[in-house]
Amino acid sequence: MMGPVLAACLLIILSTAWISQANGATCKKDGGVCTCNDQTKNVDCSSKGLTAIPINIPADTDRLQLHMNKLSSLPHTAFHGLQTLTYLSLSYNDLKTLPEGVFDQLVNLNKLYLQDNKLTSLPRGIFDKLTKLTFLQLTENKLHFLQQGVFDELTELKTLQLQRNQLRRVPEGAFDKLQNIKDLRLDTNPWDCSCRDILYLSNWIREKKGTVSNIEAAECDGGTKAVLEITEEEAAEDCVYPNTTTAIPTTIITTLASSNDDDIPELPVPQENFQKFLGYQEPDHLPTQPQCLMSISGYLGLMMFFVLISAAILYVIHFLKKA
Structure with a gap:
């Protein structure tokens, strides 16, 4: 009776191995x-030419290096399950936006x-x-504005680097909650010192x-x-800065308010905004070349699995006939 038992054990081992392979691998030692x-x-x-975050990053990872790749977007679940992470590098990629909640599980x-990306703004919270x-x-x-309170919960922050962006102002109280800040870099931004909004930063x-x-x-x-030398007399203007994509220039509002319906010009709608209006969304990410290779290896593994299953079944049948 040992023959069927051995065959059953073989089937279980093969099933486990194939399932593990089908789930994908991140580390080189596992084929990642x-x-x-x-x-x-x-x-x-780092430096793998990745266009998507590798799957199955070990849950106990402490340091994750993803710099010098080709990441242009992240799914909001990109770092879920990585509560032990203390270090994350996404520098030197092509990130244009960050989805809300993408860092929410990185509590440690x-x-x-996030250096050297193409971020134009930071989501609230x-x-x-x-x-x-x-x-x-x-x-x-390419940050051109900061959301109100975007740094308010970072009470342990010691270093904040904002240099070489497109910031013209910061909201009132932007840095007030940074109780432990020791190094804040603001240079190489086009700070608008003619507007009254600059006085908060100057005074701070x-x-x-x-x-x-x-x-x-x-x-x-x-x-x-x-900036610290600006006086109230110099920053006398009350400027309005559009800080969302839905902001409408005051010249357009005036024109529309003073025109009849027949006179309202047809405004061109950017294709990307039209797609958002229709509910179209780009997929979170496309598979990278290594991930495609892993998919191919998964299919090969599946074929090998079925071959071995067939061999095991034939072995059991042969044994039973002899019995």
């Missing part, structure tokens, strides 16, 4: 694209690198769950001068004057 260190819990997926994250964050790098993006820099590094380097657009 990333280098994983079991001792340091470091997963290095200490350092976040994007950092609210990162209460242990001490280092945030947003250098070399003047107040923190000597206790927070690098803030004095912030200069007005054109480099004519340091």
